[in-house]
Amino acid sequence: MTIDRNMIWQETKDYFNITLGLMLYTFGFTVFLLPYQIVTGGIAGIGAIIFYATKFPVQWTFFIINALLIVAALKELGIKFLTKTIYATVVITVMLDLAQKVVEQPDGTFYKLMGEGNDFMSLIIGCMLTGTALAIVFLNNGSTGGTDIIAAVVNKHFNVSLGKGLIMVDLVIISSCLAIDTFGEFPQRCQMVVFGLCTMVIECTMIDYVMNVQRQSVQFMIFSKDYKKIAEAITRKTDHTLTILDGHGWYTGKEMKVICLLAKKRESVLIFRLIKMIDPRAFVSQSSVIGVYGEGFDPIKVKIKKNKEHEQELQQQQQDNTTAPARTATAATRK
Structure with a gap:
């Protein structure tokens, strides 16, 4: 054991x-x-x-x-x-x-x-x-x-x-x-x-x-040419997952990658330190968020209404999703 x-x-x-x-x-x-x-x-x-x-x-x-x-x-x-x-x-x-x-x-x-x-x-x-x-x-x-x-x-x-x-x-x-x-x-x-x-x-x-x-959480938007190294360092040190967004510089006209990260406010110093160690010239935006819900943060505590009308709506949506491909195929055949 x-x-x-x-x-x-x-x-x-x-x-x-x-x-x-x-x-x-x-x-x-x-x-x-x-x-x-x-x-x-x-x-x-x-x-x-x-x-x-x-x-x-x-x-x-x-x-x-x-x-x-x-x-x-x-x-x-x-x-x-x-x-x-x-x-x-x-x-x-x-x-x-x-x-x-x-x-x-x-x-x-x-x-x-x-x-x-x-x-x-x-x-x-x-x-x-x-x-x-x-x-x-x-x-x-x-x-x-x-x-x-x-x-x-x-x-x-x-x-x-x-x-x-x-x-x-x-x-x-x-x-x-x-x-x-x-x-x-x-x-x-x-x-x-x-x-x-x-x-x-x-x-x-x-x-x-x-x-x-x-519990306060913050959102980081990190713009850097060394985004891969920064992303690896953050995920290794904080165990946070992050998202890489496709960006386009208006002035330079160049394509670039943007790191989007949600973290606890108390982790801000560590994240800034990692960014500065890798790319001191990185552009970073930090903003407070009202709430972050999901894995690693607060759970979603709203209840889903389970009544007959809601079940009928779900069944109708499923039927529409099932019949939509058939209608598309029929229309293509007629053409």
Whole structure:
């Protein structure tokens, strides 16, 4: 049995980055959100609401609900994805427990790093940290569990970003504050909901921003007389396929070849370096693209409508394609 070292290295890298993301999430949630009784979305938000109302530890609410969701989503997401989710759930449960002990004061309250009256500023900083942390976890094929699992299921089947998927679930969680009397009078509960909506928007915006920056793709148009050497170097170093287009210089009147290449933005420096090493005089155009779908990039997530009318249209097209050669042959015979 051969051991794939690249796979082992990739898995090790994923778990290392997931751990860093969980540490960042724990820091942002425990230091900036929990001491100011700011309600967030997700299972952490449910745990926070229960903690504010009953003092039941956040980490244990987080662990219990995640365990139930993981069992329910095992068939849908697969064991490989959920293995990292189980790891993240256990690690973040331990981290939340340790972090709360660090920030807890002798009187049982939490130390407020930003001071009194700076609830909204603490909200902004905390959500920027937790949103970035969740994006790091997602980008390394992991999940912190909870509503992330629900959002991942939605993202798997529909063209809905993870941020938007979390928004739909978090709206229900945050709005539940209005029905809990222990949070004070109705105006105070409304304020908690408004703050919760702000956390949701900031956190989900950070998730989409960080993930889109990492996934952003660009298109290269490379004009060079050494196009063969450049094409070979790019395919060898990046494992990308490319297309050679036929070009015609208007001013010179000469025929030339143009390399068309789609790549990740983070690969731009490497591609420019390869081009410059082979042909410093090459003319290169780089442009951002809205989306790239297919092998090596994002999958196409739209569903094909399967109804009777669509099937009839396909059958009619097949019949037309079949009878067209016969009609052509008949016309030629008549001539």
